[in-house]
Amino acid sequence: MVDAEQRRRELAEAVWRVIRRDGVPGASVRAVAREAGTSMGALRHWFATQDELLRFAMTLVLERASARIEAVVAEGGPLEGRVVRLLEETLPLDDERRAEAEVWLALTARALVDPDLAELRDRSADGLHLLCGAVLRALAEDGRLRTGLDPALETERLYALLDGLAVHALTRPSALPPDRVRWVLAAHLDDLHPPV
Amino acid sequence: MVDAEQRRRELAEAVWRVIRRDGVPGASVRAVAREAGTSMGALRHWFATQDELLRFAMTLVLERASARIEAVVAEGGPLEGRVVRLLEETLPLDDERRAEAEVWLALTARALVDPDLAELRDRSADGLHLLCGAVLRALAEDGRLRTGLDPALETERLYALLDGLAVHALTRPSALPPDRVRWVLAAHLDDLHPPV
DNA sequence: AGCAAAGTAGCACAACTGTGCTAGAACGGA
């Protein structure tokens, strides 16, 4: 028996490639099978239905992103110095993260009308919201936060800024190249620091 | 002859209703005709192809939003006092704007793989970006802007915050109800003001 | 070698899709 999980991952990656090229509507069973260089029958052996295939592909996106973030956290020591890198893991700053973000956006749009995907999207949103909260707490504990800031509000603001940047970097990469994204994010974090 | 533009609008609004209920993939010619209470033939009389129908529906969304904004601008006098209301016109704070935002998100996602829609999306993005720039300029001219702020950066930051808030209010209305959206936006604008 | 399980291939089917097309209904001016 081949490594089942590995095979499912390969097929899910074929899903990503198709979605990036033709969007979610293009990710038909036949198209994915062709992209993966296999047959409809083989595909259906690993995923009983199309929904299951899509859900798995989406789940994998979230897992990869949170694994990268976890890796940065696991470096140990005070978070404060790694805050920017942490947040940047969620932004489409290179090809890999761009691919993930494209799939994420497609998921977000589709989740508006697909309850199954909505659950996945909520999990990812909660994760990011928690991350933003943790970042602010880390900054506060280091005394790198201006006084008078409301943590709940700043969490919401940072979270919105992150996803807004993601959408813009994704849809208008020429107007908002990676350096510019980093610039805006860094400026926002700087702005939270106490004045010198 | 019936009012042609009016009829086309009615059909486009049927498109919105279908998109809100079933997403863009659900907006088939037959489904839209049924929703509009008419026939495929009648629909095809007003829109030769499905693409034309979708594009028109999307265009209408952008037109309505910019009309609302234009109306606020046209009230005359210094912009500064109306800045919040201006920006709030772009956010899904009531049912009407929520419907528009849902269609906008669907458009944004689909534009990643559909060049025709990408053009529309770019136009809307440019408009919003210009609006953010104008708002900052208005604040600056009123001396309501902290010194040392980079206008280009603050434009990008405000723009990202707006769209991020829109996405979150849209996808997680319970976690981010209208009042909370207003709260975050107002706080961000306050934060641009000089300290008292 | 033999055999069961795992994996692959792809046909068949019904249900959809967008569009071409024809037929007729409703309307407006002469």
Add this chain to the structure above:
DNA sequence: TCCGTTCTAGCACAGTTGTGCTACTTTGCT
């Protein structure tokens, strides 16, 4: 009243979709 235009209705067609299903090949264990 007649006639041409505008508008509506919906069938026909070719194409695509997801899934059920059977037949086949490959793999690995005894």
